[in-house]
Amino acid sequence: MAATPITVAVVLGLLTLLYIVTRKRDEENKPLLKLPLIGDLHSSPIDKPLLNWDSWTKENGPVAVPKLFGLIPIVVLNSYEAVTELFSRRSQWYSNRPPSVSMEMITGAEPGQSKFTLMHDYDDHLKFHHRILAPSLGALAAPQYHPLMELESKQLLFDLSNATRQFPQGISTETIYPLLERTQSSVILALHYGMRIPSFEEHILHEIIHIQTQVTHLAANPGIPDIIPPLRHLPAFLSPWKRAADKLYATQVDLYMRLFRHGRDSAGWNSTKQAIATAEKYSKGGVPDLDLAFTLATSIQGGMETSPRQLLWLFIAALHQPSFMARAHALLDEVVGRDRLPKFSDRSGLAFIDAIMHELFRWRPISPGSIPRRADRDDEFNGIKIKRGVTLMANAWAIGRDEKVFDPKLGDTGDFVPERWLQRDDGGEERLRTDLPLPVFGQGRRICQGKRVATDGSFMHVACLLWAFDIEPADGELVDPWAMVVAGFMTMPKEVKFKLRPRGDWVINVINKEWETAEKSLGKVMGTDVDVENN
Numbered sequence: 117m118a119a120t121p122i123t124v125a126v127v128l129g130l131l132t133l134l135y136i137v138t139r140k141r142d143e144e145n146k147p148l149l150k151l152p153l154i155g156d157l158h159s160s161p162i163d164k165p166l167l168n169w170d171s172w173t174k175e176n177g178p179v180a181v182p183k184l185f186g187l188i189p190i191v192v193l194n195s196y197e198a199v200t201e202l203f204s205r206r207s208q209w210y211s212n213r214p215p216s217v218s219m220e221m222i223t224g225a226e227p228g229q230s231k232f233t234l235m236h237d238y239d240d241h242l243k244f245h246h247r248i249l250a251p252s253l254g255a256l257a258a259p260q261y262h263p264l265m266e267l268e269s270k271q272l273l274f275d276l277s278n279a280t281r282q283f284p285q286g287i288s289t290e291t292i293y294p295l296l297e298r299t300q301s302s303v304i305l306a307l308h309y310g311m312r313i314p315s316f317e318e319h320i321l322h323e324i325i326h327i328q329t330q331v332t333h334l335a336a337n338p339g340i341p342d343i344i345p346p347l348r349h350l351p352a353f354l355s356p357w358k359r360a361a362d363k364l365y366a367t368q369v370d371l372y373m374r375l376f377r378h379g380r381d382s383a384g385w386n387s388t389k390q391a392i393a394t395a396e397k398y399s400k401g402g403v404p405d406l407d408l409a410f411t412l413a414t415s416i417q418g419g420m421e422t423s424p425r426q427l428l429w430l431f432i433a434a435l436h437q438p439s440f441m442a443r444a445h446a447l448l449d450e451v452v453g454r455d456r457l458p459k460f461s462d463r464s465g466l467a468f469i470d471a472i473m474h475e476l477f478r479w480r481p482i483s484p485g486s487i488p489r490r491a492d493r494d495d496e497f498n499g500i501k502i503k504r505g506v507t508l509m510a511n512a513w514a515i516g517r518d519e520k521v522f523d524p525k526l527g528d529t530g531d532f533v534p535e536r537w538l539q540r541d542d543g544g545e546e547r548l549r550t551d552l553p554l555p556v557f558g559q560g561r562r563i564c565q566g567k568r569v570a571t572d573g574s575f576m577h578v579a580c581l582l583w584a585f586d587i588e589p590a591d592g593e594l595v596d597p598w599a600m601v602v603a604g605f606m607t608m609p610k611e612v613k614f615k616l617r618p619r620g621d622w623v624i625n626v627i628n629k630e631w632e633t634a635e636k637s638l639g640k641v642m643g644t645d646v647d648v649e650n651n
């Protein structure tokens with residue numbers, strides 16, 4: 117039976133009234149309103165949002181308590197010291213996310229129990245799901261997924277070299293983006309489900325992107341039940357939100373279970389098989405397939421949308437401060453040569469390329485406000501009161517510019533200076549610094565579970581792109597490194613046109629030869645069907 121609009125309006129009105137009255141009666145423990153994952157702090161002004169954050173951080177110091185929409189207090193952590201103290205040292209009180217009714221409703225879950233790892237409360241269930249993910253996203257899995265990343269980088273170069281022939285006068289970031297998106301989607305889907313994405317036109321890719329867009333939209337924009345949580349209890353026939361949430365849940369179950377079965381039944385190692393093996397080993401009563409399917413799906417959400425946007429900033433850095441390119445080219449010629457593409461086995465000799473990748477994540481963190489946390493007790497830091505239940509955001513933009521951590525003597529923190537990530541070891545060799553943070557991945561118990569996959573993949577793509585191409589301004593095009601757009605809770609550069617030129621004929625020859633002869637069967641690329649924890 118469908119409810120009439122009048123019934124819905126009346127029930128809504130009553131519930132709103134009830135909610136306001138109960139809140140007034142219980143001022144002390146009043147629930148905080150649901151926040152969008154990222155609010156208007158960085159989405160205004162629309163044009164250059166982070167320019168605003170820069171001066172705002174300088175004015176406010178290490179911790180600021182602005183009001184979102186002028187109403188809701190939110191604690192913003194602007195220094196490495198503040199985020200380390202709260203999210204790492206006091207992590208038992210700062211490891212939950214702010215409540216999100218929508219994200220629970222679209223996974224058919226109770227409060228705090230969203231089936232997405234990202235939004236679940238930090239309890240035993242979540243710890244166990246982190247445990248399930250760890251072997252397939254960490255160091256043990258790297259030898260399994262490195263050949264996959266090398267393969268996808270080869271296709272990226274092959275696709276890009278074709279595209280550069282089509283656009284000799286200049287190629288735009290909008291033309292390149294789908295090629296980067298295909299590359300990363302193929303890495304993530306092959307890693308998780310043994311499913312390569314050979315072309316951007318693949319139907320399954322668009323099915324996933326379509327669902328992700330709906331989920332990200334809900335995560336970034338509060339719905340009415342987020343503002344009036346009791347609405348979650350309305351039955352579907354009275355609630356348009358419940359009907360929409362149930363529909364999105366059913367669509368997700370169908371998709372994630374199809375992906376899960378594909379992973380379980382396909383040839384070669386992948387994260388689905390690893391998750392099943394890990395769950396069987398460590399759980400007493402077994403883990404339902406649907407739970408595993410959503411846990412794996414959180415990683416595809418986190419993994420597919422992020423890295424391609426981050427990589428676009430490489431082109432902006434190269435156009436804005438091109439001096440690092442000559443050094444990168446000389447190093448790649450010396451270590452890799454001109455007869456083959458870079459491989460992971462070259463990495464120890466390519467510290468400067470690793471430094472470029474790290475600087476990219478610091479200079480233009482694509483999720484500058486990170487993913488929020490909530491305070492689970494009344495607390496105080498540096499004289500600033502933090503009220504229980506309040507939302508906290510780690511300002512990755514400001515933390516990456518914290519001069520107590522990133523020494524400005526090594527380069528202005530506003531500039532793109534890869535050298536800040538290098539130091540000499542006892543033998544005089546230049547090595548990547550491992551003592552500096554990458555704030556874009558968060559910190560403490562809820563740190564990004566896919567950080568290793570993201571940085572390994574980005575290293576390989578940056579090495580291959582710089583090995584193959586010169587990046588130069590297109591005639592008459594000015595590059596503004598501040599020009600960016602906000603997409604969901606991420607930022608990406610505004611469209612810009614530039615020249616992407618193969619560094620010589622040898623580049624095309626090597627790319628064509630390596631792509632033609634590459635092993636593309638995942639059963640072979642991903643190695644044998646093993647539990648990596650037993651290796």
Ligand code: HEM
Nearest residue numbers: 234415418419422423487557558559562563564565566570
């Ligand atoms: C450029 C790439 C990426 C960025 C910038 C990024 C950023 C983040 C951030 C900021 C968080 C929240 C951290 C916190 O609260 O402290 C997060 C969580 C997460 N990320 Fe990533 N991520 C990236 C790639 C990936 C990849 C490749 C995967 C998996 C293959 C992944 C899986 C996850 C998961 C499962 C969580 C949830 C952790 C939790 O809430 O307990 N991410 N990511």
